[in-house]
Amino acid sequence: xxxxxxxxxxxxxxxxxxxxxxxxxxxxxxxxxxxxxxxxxxxxxxxxxxxxxxxxxxxxxxxxxxxxxxxx
Amino acid sequence: xxxxxxxxxxxxxxxxxxxxxxxxxxxxxxxxxxxxxxxxxxxxxxxxxxxxxxxxxxxxxxxxxxxxxxxxxxxxxxxxxxxxxxxxxxxxxxxxxxxxxxxxxxxxxxxxxxxxxxxxxxxxxxxxxxxxxxxxxxxxxxxxxxxxxxxxxxxxxxxxxxxxxxxxxxxxxxxxxxxxxxxxxxxxxxxxxxxxxxxxxxxxxxxxxxxxxxxxxxxxxxxxxxxxxxxxxxxxxxxxxxxxxxxxxxxxxxxx
Numbered sequence: 001x002x003x004x005x006x007x008x009x010x011x012x013x014x015x016x017x018x019x020x021x022x023x024x025x026x027x028x029x030x031x032x033x034x035x036x037x038x039x040x041x042x043x044x045x046x047x048x049x050x051x052x053x054x055x056x057x058x059x060x061x062x063x064x065x066x067x068x069x070x071x072x
Numbered sequence: 073x074x075x076x077x078x079x080x081x082x083x084x085x086x087x088x089x090x091x092x093x094x095x096x097x098x099x100x101x102x103x104x105x106x107x108x109x110x111x112x113x114x115x116x117x118x119x120x121x122x123x124x125x126x127x128x129x130x131x132x133x134x135x136x137x138x139x140x141x142x143x144x145x146x147x148x149x150x151x152x153x154x155x156x157x158x159x160x161x162x163x164x165x166x167x168x169x170x171x172x173x174x175x176x177x178x179x180x181x182x183x184x185x186x187x188x189x190x191x192x193x194x195x196x197x198x199x200x201x202x203x204x205x206x207x208x209x210x211x212x213x214x215x216x217x218x219x220x221x222x223x224x225x226x227x228x229x230x231x232x233x234x235x236x237x238x239x240x241x242x243x244x245x246x247x248x249x250x251x252x253x254x255x256x257x258x259x260x261x262x263x264x265x266x267x268x269x270x271x272x273x274x275x276x277x278x279x280x281x282x283x284x285x286x287x288x289x290x291x292x293x294x295x296x297x298x299x300x301x302x303x304x305x306x307x308x309x310x311x312x313x314x315x316x317x318x319x320x321x322x323x324x325x326x327x328x
Contacts, residue, residue: 067117
């Protein structure tokens with residue numbers, strides 16, 4: 001069994017405990033977020049898109065996922 | 073007549089640049105931007121709503137293939153924050169442009185020009201096309217140019233104030249001081265304000281609230297489009313000097 005343990009992450013300031021994802025790619029898929037339009041930061045470091053597949057999330061990581069919104 | 077606007081090798085098709093904030097909905101945003109004829113739109117960098125990711129996104133309405141996306145660092149009060157937002161914006165893979173804001177005061181949203189200068193220097197070295205939102209201060213404009221800015225974006229008046237170009241003489245001096253394109257950013261309230269900025273010789277005008285906050289944003293978008301074109305043509309045509317007394321337009325000769 002792969003998913004015996006769920007990590008506790010902080011995503012955009014909110015606690016998230018029941019996620020199965022272990023990589024950024026999986027996290028975005030699980031959250032149904034189009035990776036083409038976002039940028040991701042883990043513990044204040046920006047993760048490059050080419051690294052989404054193999055960047056492994058760790059318990060307690062703080063993840064920020066941002067996109068573009070209306071602004072002036 | 074060749075009158076193209078080129079910044080850091082990027083050709084811009086319009087001299088009116090518009091923001092995407094404060095519209096009622098995305099449909100209105102799209103229609104207004106279309107009516108404005110702008111090919112540059114500013115956007116803000118914010119957290120994705122992870123509880124409802126099915127919600128529509130601005131970029132569903134503003135196609136990045138059709139428009140140049142100019143992310144801003146609005147809401148950043150420190151150099152560190154401005155750098156963070158800029159780098160995140162670039163990592164989205166949609167744009168290398170950055171409308172750099174380092175805000176110094178909540179009430180006026182005037183820029184913290186010392187922080188702005190520092191952030192400009194760092195981001196320019198990282199290869200960003202840095203477009204700093206700054207005061208109408210010619211000395212700071214020169215400093216920003218030296219620091220590697222791609223254009224200078226002085227305010228006409230405080231953001232969202234609609235007070236127009238409060239110090240046209242300083243804008244004029246900035247135009248004479250720097251070699252970079254000068255884009256008036258903020259303060260425009262109505263079409264004549266945009267025309268005044270362009271008649272001064274500015275290379276473009278960037279505005280948001282004047283359109284989004286108008287009673288009829290679509291009509292105002294169209295008014296702004298024409299004002300910017302008229303102002304630019306007027307600048308290039310060369311206005312007559314101001315004189316105190318009249319000069320008759322009809323001939324004296326042949327008067328009965």
